[in-house]
Amino acid sequence: MPDAAIETALAHWAPRLIQNGVDYNDMTSTVARTATWADWLPQWNRTADEQAAFAREADAAGHALTAGQAWRRASVNRHFGKFVWMLDTDLAAEATRVSVQETLAALARLDPTGERLEVPFADGTVYANLRRPPGVDRPPYVVLIPGLDSTKEEFFFFEQSFLDRGLATVSLDGPGQGETGLVLPIRPDYEVAVSALLDLLTGRSDLDHERVGVAGVSLGGYYAPRVAAHEHRVDAVVGISGPFRFGDMWDDLPPMTRQTFVVKSGARDDEEGRRLALALDLTGQCERIAVPALYVTGRLDRLIPWQQTQRQAAETPAGTFVCFPDGNHGVSNLPSKARPMIADWMADQLGAGSAADRRAAA
Structure with missing residues (x-):
């Protein structure tokens, strides 16, 4: 059972995650294995890392569209992992920097402008x-x-x-x-x-x-x-x-x-x-x-x-x-x-x- 902070986060922001590109399946699987608010960012980083790994595989195969979409998902997953999560500001800052690079990778493949x-x-x-x-x-x-x-x-x-x-x-x-x-x-x-x-x-x-x-x-x-x-x-x-x-x-x-x-x-x-x-x-x-x-x-x-x-x-x-x-x-x-x-x-x-x-x- 998630703790009160996780329940609060989902009650306020779950539709926002979906609206802004978090895959529903990513959200449910991440939440299912997250027991405490302290676990929130580490578990979302894990989900983002899985998407990033898929993006690299698609890049290696020459599938730029698939890679771009996966980089976008990785970025937004990681972003929402550190969203209003202030328990470890160094970890949150690193997630910010990686999310920035993942969005840039997505844009390079999805939007040439x-x-x-x-x-x-x-x-x-x-x-x-x-x-x-x-x-x-x-x-x-x-x-x-x-x-x-x-x-x-x-x-x-x-x-x-x-x-x-x-x-x-x-x-x-x-x-x-x-x-x-x-x-x-x-x-x-x-x-x-x-x-x-x-x-x-x-x-x-x-x-x-x-x-x-x-x-x-x-x-x-x-x-x-x-x-x-x-x-x-x-x-x-x-x-x-x-x-x-x-x-x-x-x-x-x-x-x-x-x-x-x-x-x-x-x-x-x-x-x-x-x-x-x-x-x-x-x-x-x-x-x-x-x-x-x-x-x-x-x-x-x-x-x-x-x-x-x-x-x-x-x-x-x-x-x-x-x-x-x-x-x-x-x-x-x-x-x-x-x-x-x-x-x-x-x-x-x-x-x-x-x-x-x-x-x-x-």
């Missing part, structure tokens, strides 16, 4: 993955922002929903996230990292810099409105299950989520973590947003109450609020409804569209 970006920033480097839609010379693009312990390696299928509609994607590990977070802690003014990214991209002729969107999930749903409030180059923003003020629900967060914030923010203890979480506050920010904004959440969200996201929309001049009655955190239990809606909305705002949409309009 995939490109790793290294963005000079403050006292470190911010990392991102760029992907471009086929058949579009200068596509608009969307910066995709993860949450508290999410990373760009989690976004392969989220990216695809935008790519299919003619939008390029730039998935970002900002301060406190993924490989960037190994050096740079969480900061409330996340927009400075996106500004540095946009500065780097400005010199590229293969992207349309007059049509730029930003979309963030969970804590990224706080970061994305911050970006839109301060970065004039953003033309549309989506926030998914984001908090208005993260510290408001501190006492109700799962213990592993609070511990993750403490570690990722550089706080000394839980009380300092609470204080830093209260600094992630959109008071006076949403009213500065001058572009179309879509806020999406689920009424059954047990991590970020839907009223927090609703407040974001209410205080944004051009804000639209969509709440799925049966949706959970990130609406990850309804991906066939939420993701197409979000991607269609962004494509409409940026004047993009899929090849099928363009043919229908012709």
